[in-house]
Amino acid sequence: MKQTILDVDLLAFEQGTRFQQAAVVDGLMRSLGTGFVVTTSDLPSALLDEAYGMLNRFFALEATTKRQFNVPEAFGQTGYTDTLVETAAGEKLPDWKEMLNWAFPLPDNHPLRQRFPTLYPEQLLPEVAVPGITRVLQTFHQTIAELQCRVLRIIATGLGCHNDFFTDLVQDAPTLTRAIRYPPMSEAPAAGHMWAAAHGDINLITALPRATAPGLQVYIDGSWVDAIAPEGQVIVNSGLMLERISNGLIPTGWHRVLAPSQANLERLSVVQFCHPKPSTLLTPLSNCVNESHPQRFAGVMAADALEEVLYKIKLMA
Numbered sequence: 001m002k003q004t005i006l007d008v009d010l011l012a013f014e015q016g017t018r019f020q021q022a023a024v025v026d027g028l029m030r031s032l033g034t035g036f037v038v039t040t041s042d043l044p045s046a047l048l049d050e051a052y053g054m055l056n057r058f059f060a061l062e063a064t065t066k067r068q069f070n071v072p073e074a075f076g077q078t079g080y081t082d083t084l085v086e087t088a089a090g091e092k093l094p095d096w097k098e099m100l101n102w103a104f105p106l107p108d109n110h111p112l113r114q115r116f117p118t119l120y121p122e123q124l125l126p127e128v129a130v131p132g133i134t135r136v137l138q139t140f141h142q143t144i145a146e147l148q149c150r151v152l153r154i155i156a157t158g159l160g161c162h163n164d165f166f167t168d169l170v171q172d173a174p175t176l177t178r179a180i181r182y183p184p185m186s187e188a189p190a191a192g193h194m195w196a197a198a199h200g201d202i203n204l205i206t207a208l209p210r211a212t213a214p215g216l217q218v219y220i221d222g223s224w225v226d227a228i229a230p231e232g233q234v235i236v237n238s239g240l241m242l243e244r245i246s247n248g249l250i251p252t253g254w255h256r257v258l259a260p261s262q263a264n265l266e267r268l269s270v271v272q273f274c275h276p277k278p279s280t281l282l283t284p285l286s287n288c289v290n291e292s293h294p295q296r297f298a299g300v301m302a303a304d305a306l307e308e309v310l311y312k313i314k315l316m317a
């Protein structure tokens with residue numbers, strides 16, 4: 001059967017009849033069989049445009065200025081990451097992209113920060129270079145994080161759990177928002193680099209609002225398909241951690257970012273990786289294990305799974 005990406009109606013789940021709720025859950029689970037689903041976003045279009053405007057100003061700065069916002073010991077979990085650093089697992093060539101990452105700041109003495117300092121670095125945003133950027137990017141982060149929680153409630157229901165199964169797990173987690181600039185391919189240092197080589201994300205789910213240009217492709221039924229988030233909607237893809245928890249029932253959504261043929265085109269995107277707390281033991285849910293689906297994965301701590309991937313993608317040098 002050909003699988004397709006469906007649009008899931010969050011309000012029908014939250015305010016609809018039992019029958020409507022069941023239809024939403026069913027549609028979401030069918031769609032996530034591809035690793036992807038689309039949903040309406042509460043992100044005001046004006047906020048997204050304001051964020052892209054400020055990010056454009058940041059990425060247009062001199063390379064030496066941008067590098068002042070790099071935090072070497074943060075492994076790409078906050079601040080600026082230069083081009084040609086992140087490398088998809090198993091790939092030889094690094095991606096042709098530069099990034100700014102940020103998360104919700106936790107207090108110094110928060111027990112999760114004390115225990116997992118690598119995953120909770122002191123947040124650094126380029127406020128001095130682009131005044132006002134912190135407020136815009138933090139509002140963006142909060143709005144999308146709340147949207148991801150709403151999607152997770154439907155996923156939890158689809159997995160046969162209480163709809164709040166993920167709510168505590170994502171509280172104070174190192175959920176990360178990432179702005180990416182993909183420079184024109186004509187400026188790449190060698191042939192063979194991609195904007196972002198094929199990969200699955202490590203986290204639970206990732207939200208991808210509209211970008212400034214095409215390029216995102218998703219792997220469905222053995223082929224690469226262009227994916228463009230329509231105005232007012234976000235694409236959500238499932239990550240490796242959700243695949244593990246669901247015992248493979250929800251596969252990881254494989255994707256890549258391929259530059260269109262115009263060699264002088266650049267692209268900006270902002271995506272958010274929704275994480276569980278690093279102390280979470282990610283283990284297949286008993287609901288998802290039966291005779292025809294034997295337990296595929298052992299339990300692993302979320303922090304270990306994340307650090308292993310940060311090492312493999314060359315963020316943890």
Ligand SMILES: O=C(O)CCC(=O)C(=O)O
Pocket residue numbers: 178180196201208211216255257269270271
């Ligand atoms: O830029 C995009 O549209 C996707 C980015 C992405 O897949 C990632 O950073 O993991």
Ligand SMILES: [Fe+2]
Pocket residue numbers: 199200201206255
């Ligand atoms: Fe990704």
